[in-house]
Amino acid sequence: MDHRVGPGGPRVPEQRRPGSTGEPPALRFDVLGPVRARRGEEHLNTGSPQQRALLAALLLREGRTATAGELIDALWGEEPPSQALAAVRTYASRLRKVLDPGVLVSESGGYAVRGLGEGALDLAVAQEWAAEAEKARTSGDLGRAREGLNRVLGLWDGEALAGVPGPYAETQRVRLEEWRLGLLEHRLDLDLELGCHAEAVSELTALTAAHPLRERLRELLMLALYRSGRQAEALAVYADTRRLLAEELGVDPRAGLRELQRRILQADPELAEPSASPAEPGVVRVRPAQLPATVPDFTGRAPFVRQLGEVLASAEGRVMAVSALAGIGGVGKTTLAVHVAHQARPVFPDGQLYVDLQGTGPRAAEPETVLGSFLRALGTADSAIPDSLAERAALYRSVLDGRRVLVLLDNARDAAQIRPLLPGTAGCAALITSRVRMVDLAGAHLVDLDVMSPDEALALFTRIVGEERVAAERKAALDVVAACGFLPLAIRIAASRLASRRTWTVSVLAAKLADERRRLDELQAGDLAVKATFELGYGQLEPAQARAFRLLGLADGPDISLAAAAAVLDLPVVDTEDLLESLVDTSLLESAAPGRYRFHDLVRLYARACAERDEQPAGGREEALSRLLDFYLATAVGVYALERPGDRLVDHLERTERPGLVFSDRASARDWLYTEADCLLACARQGAGRPGTLHKAVDLLWTVHDISESGANSREYEATAKALLEAAREAGVVPRTEARALMTSAHTHLDGGRFDTADQEAERAIRLAHAADDLLTACWARNARGVIALYQSRHSDSEEHLSQALEHFRTLGDRPGEASALCNLSRMHLATGSTHSAVALAQEGMEIYDGMGNSMRGANGRYALGMALTQSGRLDAAAERLLEALRVFRDSRQRLWEGMTLFRLAEVDLAGRRFREAAGHAERALTVLRGIGGDWRRANVLTVLGHALTGVGQTGRAQVCWQEAVRVYEELGSPEAAALRALLSTAPTT
Numbered sequence: 001m002d003h004r005v006g007p008g009g010p011r012v013p014e015q016r017r018p019g020s021t022g023e024p025p026a027l028r029f030d031v032l033g034p035v036r037a038r039r040g041e042e043h044l045n046t047g048s049p050q051q052r053a054l055l056a057a058l059l060l061r062e063g064r065t066a067t068a069g070e071l072i073d074a075l076w077g078e079e080p081p082s083q084a085l086a087a088v089r090t091y092a093s094r095l096r097k098v099l100d101p102g103v104l105v106s107e108s109g110g111y112a113v114r115g116l117g118e119g120a121l122d123l124a125v126a127q128e129w130a131a132e133a134e135k136a137r138t139s140g141d142l143g144r145a146r147e148g149l150n151r152v153l154g155l156w157d158g159e160a161l162a163g164v165p166g167p168y169a170e171t172q173r174v175r176l177e178e179w180r181l182g183l184l185e186h187r188l189d190l191d192l193e194l195g196c197h198a199e200a201v202s203e204l205t206a207l208t209a210a211h212p213l214r215e216r217l218r219e220l221l222m223l224a225l226y227r228s229g230r231q232a233e234a235l236a237v238y239a240d241t242r243r244l245l246a247e248e249l250g251v252d253p254r255a256g257l258r259e260l261q262r263r264i265l266q267a268d269p270e271l272a273e274p275s276a277s278p279a280e281p282g283v284v285r286v287r288p289a290q291l292p293a294t295v296p297d298f299t300g301r302a303p304f305v306r307q308l309g310e311v312l313a314s315a316e317g318r319v320m321a322v323s324a325l326a327g328i329g330g331v332g333k334t335t336l337a338v339h340v341a342h343q344a345r346p347v348f349p350d351g352q353l354y355v356d357l358q359g360t361g362p363r364a365a366e367p368e369t370v371l372g373s374f375l376r377a378l379g380t381a382d383s384a385i386p387d388s389l390a391e392r393a394a395l396y397r398s399v400l401d402g403r404r405v406l407v408l409l410d411n412a413r414d415a416a417q418i419r420p421l422l423p424g425t426a427g428c429a430a431l432i433t434s435r436v437r438m439v440d441l442a443g444a445h446l447v448d449l450d451v452m453s454p455d456e457a458l459a460l461f462t463r464i465v466g467e468e469r470v471a472a473e474r475k476a477a478l479d480v481v482a483a484c485g486f487l488p489l490a491i492r493i494a495a496s497r498l499a500s501r502r503t504w505t506v507s508v509l510a511a512k513l514a515d516e517r518r519r520l521d522e523l524q525a526g527d528l529a530v531k532a533t534f535e536l537g538y539g540q541l542e543p544a545q546a547r548a549f550r551l552l553g554l555a556d557g558p559d560i561s562l563a564a565a566a567a568v569l570d571l572p573v574v575d576t577e578d579l580l581e582s583l584v585d586t587s588l589l590e591s592a593a594p595g596r597y598r599f600h601d602l603v604r605l606y607a608r609a610c611a612e613r614d615e616q617p618a619g620g621r622e623e624a625l626s627r628l629l630d631f632y633l634a635t636a637v638g639v640y641a642l643e644r645p646g647d648r649l650v651d652h653l654e655r656t657e658r659p660g661l662v663f664s665d666r667a668s669a670r671d672w673l674y675t676e677a678d679c680l681l682a683c684a685r686q687g688a689g690r691p692g693t694l695h696k697a698v699d700l701l702w703t704v705h706d707i708s709e710s711g712a713n714s715r716e717y718e719a720t721a722k723a724l725l726e727a728a729r730e731a732g733v734v735p736r737t738e739a740r741a742l743m744t745s746a747h748t749h750l751d752g753g754r755f756d757t758a759d760q761e762a763e764r765a766i767r768l769a770h771a772a773d774d775l776l777t778a779c780w781a782r783n784a785r786g787v788i789a790l791y792q793s794r795h796s797d798s799e800e801h802l803s804q805a806l807e808h809f810r811t812l813g814d815r816p817g818e819a820s821a822l823c824n825l826s827r828m829h830l831a832t833g834s835t836h837s838a839v840a841l842a843q844e845g846m847e848i849y850d851g852m853g854n855s856m857r858g859a860n861g862r863y864a865l866g867m868a869l870t871q872s873g874r875l876d877a878a879a880e881r882l883l884e885a886l887r888v889f890r891d892s893r894q895r896l897w898e899g900m901t902l903f904r905l906a907e908v909d910l911a912g913r914r915f916r917e918a919a920g921h922a923e924r925a926l927t928v929l930r931g932i933g934g935d936w937r938r939a940n941v942l943t944v945l946g947h948a949l950t951g952v953g954q955t956g957r958a959q960v961c962w963q964e965a966v967r968v969y970e971e972l973g974s975p976e977a978a979a980l981r982a983l984l985s986t987a988p989t990t
Contacts, residue, residue, distance in 0.1 A: 033157025074168030198383030202923030209916035209952035236956030300456030330489030359413030397424035553607025557679035559598035567631030635660030736772035753934020823864035859888035899928035915951025
């Protein structure tokens with residue numbers, strides 16, 4: 001019999017909606033867990049289990065009267081005690097004294113619960129929230145529906161009616177649990193519709209283990225695995241299910257499950273993504289609205305507005321329209337495109353996407369990065385976004401299929417950058433701006449945008465400055481727009497400056513622009529017109545403003561903080577802020593966020609050209625960048641010291657000539673580190689090109705190693721480490737700098753699972769460090785080689801390296817380094833079966849960390865101790881240490897170690913034969929480690945996942961996991977491959 005209940009759930013006494021009176025109810029009752037009663041925050045004594053059973057029976061009776069006989073049957077069934085009626089009366093009398101007057105009433109020889117306040121019963125609240133979630137799902141608002149179902153499920157506090165005896169309570173428990181599972185299936189279905197398939201795998205793995213005969217859960221798991229790129233596992237789930245149903249029930253899987261298997265075998269493309277039909281339940285309809293604000297004083301360009309509008313309108317259900325606007329910088333391409341896009345919004349009801357491709361800068365946006373951003377904006381979960389450009393482009397086109405979306409691609413570099421970003425179906429359109437004419441973009445409607453006509457230019461100037469001022473000096477106004485070459489950006493800059501200075505006349509501005517030495521020749525020089533336009537604003541800057549403009553343009557990075565800008569300018573923060581805000585007023589600088597500033601890419605190029613031309617002496621440019629590097633290094637050292645009390649690295653770094661920021665707590669220090677991550681890495685890369693600062697750049701990269709392990713900036717960190725190492729080798733700098741560059745690079749290879757390369761670089765780092773008398777770098781390099789040897793099962797080498805590292809750390813008095821070596825030695829002892837000493841070593845390491853207040857590295861100590869306790873059989877203690885570590889790693893944003901700790905918790909569960917929990921932890925580890933940690937670690941997790949799946953009876957899927965792990969091990973030449981092959985050879989087939 002099918003016991004599933006719809007989203008409305010079991011019926012309960014009719015109640016008013018929560019919040020309709022604004023007053024909290026006097027009484028609240030819980031049945032979705034232990035039966036409880038509360039008055040405000042006070043928990044009421046509801047008596048013995050039988051007395052609670054009576055209360056539950058009355059609460060769930062929809063406000064109707066229950067006779068004494070019905071209550072006796074509910075509490076005791078067919079064999080009531082001889083004094084059952086007296087007991088019922090006693091229970092009712094006691095409850096009446098606890099509850100508010102008039103709540104429990106006697107009526108016709110029975111009892112009823114009446115007059116409950118708003119939201120008094122948790123089940124009633126769950127019912128209403130579930131109904132609202134169903135309405136949201138029906139209307140296509142899947143995000144709200146999913147959120148609503150999560151709220152409903154969050155009301156359960158364990159088993160419903162927990163500990164309540166009697167046949168009635170048992171029946172209700174079954175009904176409520178069936179309803180909960182039905183709601184959970186609805187929510188998981190929404191997870192898959194919203195693209196969260198990778199995250200859903202973990203939960204579904206545990207649920208199918210807990211409810212092995214529930215086919216809908218198996219179906220959802222198959223679909224989640226398939227959409228996560230794990231087709232073989234999905235098919236193995238079907239094989240496991242068919243076998244289990246035959247053994248337990250003697251039946252075949254139902255038709256829906258068989259049909260899903262068939263579609264997976266055929267790689268049905270419709271399975272890859274949720275349906276795009278808005279009429280079907282569970283369809284994703286995220287509607288991005290990313291267009292920048294249109295300028296309120298948009299003027300002229302009527303023929304272009306009309307022409308582009310007609311082209312975009314043609315996309316409505318017929319073609320995929322592409323329009324490309326080309327023209328010199330400052331001609332108003334972006335302004336026109338944004339204005340047209342806003343006018344065309346009704347034609348594209350499914351949303352508008354926007355990106356600045358930075359095609360005129362030295363680092364144009366990479367198409368795969370843009371596609372990742374677009375996919376997230378369209379509702380795709382991070383875990384569902386593939387890594388390669390081709391896969392992302394294909395998924396992007398699939399997500400857009402059936403939608404009508406406008407994509408505005410601003411400042412494109414060339415057609416090659418554009419092609420992967422184009423939608424692929426009718427109904428969508430792309431609007432592109434670029435400095436180059438895209439004749440090689442097939443099918444594009446090309447528009448060459450020229451300067452404004454004199455009338456349009458004067459109208460734009462007038463709208464900004466004001467009719468009254470222009471009317472009084474019309475000739476001077478014509479002189480101004482003519483001097484601007486009728487270039488919109490130049491007109492806007494000039495007019496804005498005039499509008500903000502009420503004491504100036506239009507003639508004053510015209511006179512300033514009349515100096516041909518500053519503008520006329522360049523205004524007529526084709527592509528140099530952009531530079532000439534900016535010269536208008538630059539030439540009017542005060543000396544301090546101009547210096548700030550030039551020097552700030554030298555710094556790489558997407559933006560710059562106020563404090564970092566103060567370092568570049570060598571000024572107090574207050575004075576720096578005044579200067580930067582004045583530059584914002586001139587439109588030469590943008591305020592990215594409070595306390596952060598950025599240049600448009602063209603303006604940055606112009607600012608650098610100004611610095612090369614005007615900054616005297618020339619060494620001032622180098623000094624500005626050195627001050628910025630000093631600021632970042634000094635601040636990063638402070639963050640490092642705060643996160644790692646007692647670490648001696650801070651005593652062995654290059655000295656800085658200016659202070660950095662000082663943080664009072666680790667949270668704010670950590671926020672700074674991750675907020676500035678892109679800028680820190682950009683500064684380090686920039687330092688690689690200047691031999692005089694290369695050593696500080698290397699030290700900076702070492703101190704911000706936490707960025708590498710966070711996952712968010714791992715690739716950028718690795719690229720920076722590679723650039724610094726190459727620069728150190730080419731420059732032939734002192735051995736210490738190259739040794740440290742080798743160490744940062746080796747760490748990235750170690751984190752990525754490339755152990756041979758990591759070992760080679762660490763070995764060379766040791767030689768160079770000894771040559772430079774840099775014992776600390778040699779210590780960390782030996783520590784790394786010990787870990788690498790451990791991973792490669794070279795145990796004697798591992799012990800030698802780690803023992804030497806430990807000895808040298810102690811010689812230096814570096815207690816955190818000593819703790820690290822001890823924890824790594826613990827893991828080596830574990831690998832050789834010396835469990836007792838492994839526990840002792842890890843305990844010693846953890847105590848050193850704790851004694852120094854080193855919470856983050858203390859988590860590493862707990863991680864090592866948890867592993868040792870697992871192998872020694874002390875599973876509860878192991879889980880406790882690992883959960884402590886997990887909380888710290890999550891708080892510290894260390895995704896690599898968060899994932900690895902989840903993996904170790906899976907090992908604890910496996911040792912305790914808690915297979916369902918082990919599978920859940922392993923699946924979460926795979927999700928967290930996506931894109932970081934390397935293939936070797938992933939294979940380790942898959943191995944444990946296979947054991948856990950075997951324990952819950954999903955042997956077919958387990959074999960798929962092991963086969964994938966074997967493939968990885970064999971590609972890497974890892975010794976684990978042999979043992980796993982042997983395991984596969986003896987594993988039962990499905």
